[in-house]
Amino acid sequence: MNKNIHQNKTDVIVVGAGPAGISAAVTIARAGYEVILIERGTFAGSKNVFGGAIYTQAIKEIFPDFETSAPLERKLIEHKFAILGEDDSTIVSYRKNHEQAVSYSVIRGKFDRWMAEEAKKEGVILVEETVVRELLIENEKVIGVKTELEDYYADIVILADGVNSLLAKQIGLREDIEPKDVAVSVKEVIKLDKEIINDRFLINDNEGCVYQLFGGSMLGKLGLGFIYTNKDSISIGLGITLDELTEKKIKPYELLNQIKSHPTIAPLIKDGEVIEYSAHLIPEGGYKKIPTLSGAGVMIVGDAAMLVNNMHWEGTNLAMISGKLAGETAIVALSKKDTDEDSLARYQEAIEKSFIMKDLYAYRNLMDIIHDKKEVFLDIYLKKINAFFEMFTSVNGIPKRELYRKFIFNFLKERSLKGLLSDGWAILRLIWSILVK
């Protein structure tokens, strides 16, 4: 397109300075093209919320030396999977201090801002405090964006505007999200002394620990909790699907309060002061809800493209890699001066070839099965795990054979043989779809 047709014309506009948008923008700027990165917040990160972890491998693909200068909280060395009953718990823990960190906890207000500053150093033009209200379309091609103040034009617009992506919806690439395909997450950042965190989580300075919380206030509900250790604070929160909140008439912050007062969790955060409360949506629809990823003059990345692997709690890494792949597609398209639909469809192909789509495809049936079986998998079985260990650790003069038999009898009373078979079959089908096809 002739650059003189419009004022305010650039090569690429990226909407949203989160991990996906910044990765796309910096990739393109490095190839020498002009990129404007538009962020609605006062600074990059000021509207962004997540649980807590970023992943080394993905960040290194964008910022290879990030570990020397990025604001990192703690290197995560321990993952605890805690099954919370009403008043008891069973915890499985994996700990290894890898030489090369797999992940770090970060504060997004600092980390996203750092990434955006790095991107600026490499030529990205960051425009903050600016909301893109709609996309400008000409001959069925996206040719720019309309902000509150003025219109900007570009050969390519990359949508990194997050889970709600009203822009992708405007051009029909995304359908309305259904309440069952999205979770609302609420989180508190709780201030505690570094030494207290080290003691309570059995870690040293700069080492971190993650808890994944099953059950508790979310027994039988499609929700999970989390705890991440930061340097001198703890992030504690949960995510629960919107249909669950609506059906059960519960409020997300009430569930969080209950989790915080669970006897396994309360001592971890005791005497801490809440220094920030936040909330955000998490795409949970998985593979089946991924929209068309590109169109004429436009590509969608990160949460806007619903790229979240909820089984493994991966989001920021999918965001960054999708941003990078969109950036690379943009570079090729700009060099060929062809930014039409077919040219940008290479981005979709790149995503399909990458781990992103392969992983999401592998877990494509996960949410359906869990939706179907949540009362069993997220209530009965979680309780039974705790009940087993309660029985196993009991010392009450009752012969062990009697205890075992009673446990099995109770189990079968709650979950019939037919039910067990059906659950087993569901698990087999799930495993088959993950491992085979």
Next chain:
Amino acid sequence: MNLEKNLATLKYTPDNVSHLKPNNEDCKTCKHRPCENVCPAGVYEWLEDEQKLLVKYENCLECGACRIVCEKKSLEWAYPKGTKGVMFKKG
């Protein structure tokens, strides 16, 4: 719950007009008013006497949950202006 206390941890720059615009006629006949439940900031409150949905938009965390659950699909939802709304320092 100390929702109010929690919201007080946040820095807000409220606009003088709401970025959340429910269609009150629809709210009157809405069966469940799921917006009241899902909102993590307690923004919505149905006032039975006045037959009106109170919208405390200045507390909004800009998550978008209300838009998705709106049964009538009539909640006009937009991000606040660039300089307005909530600011997360930690996130």
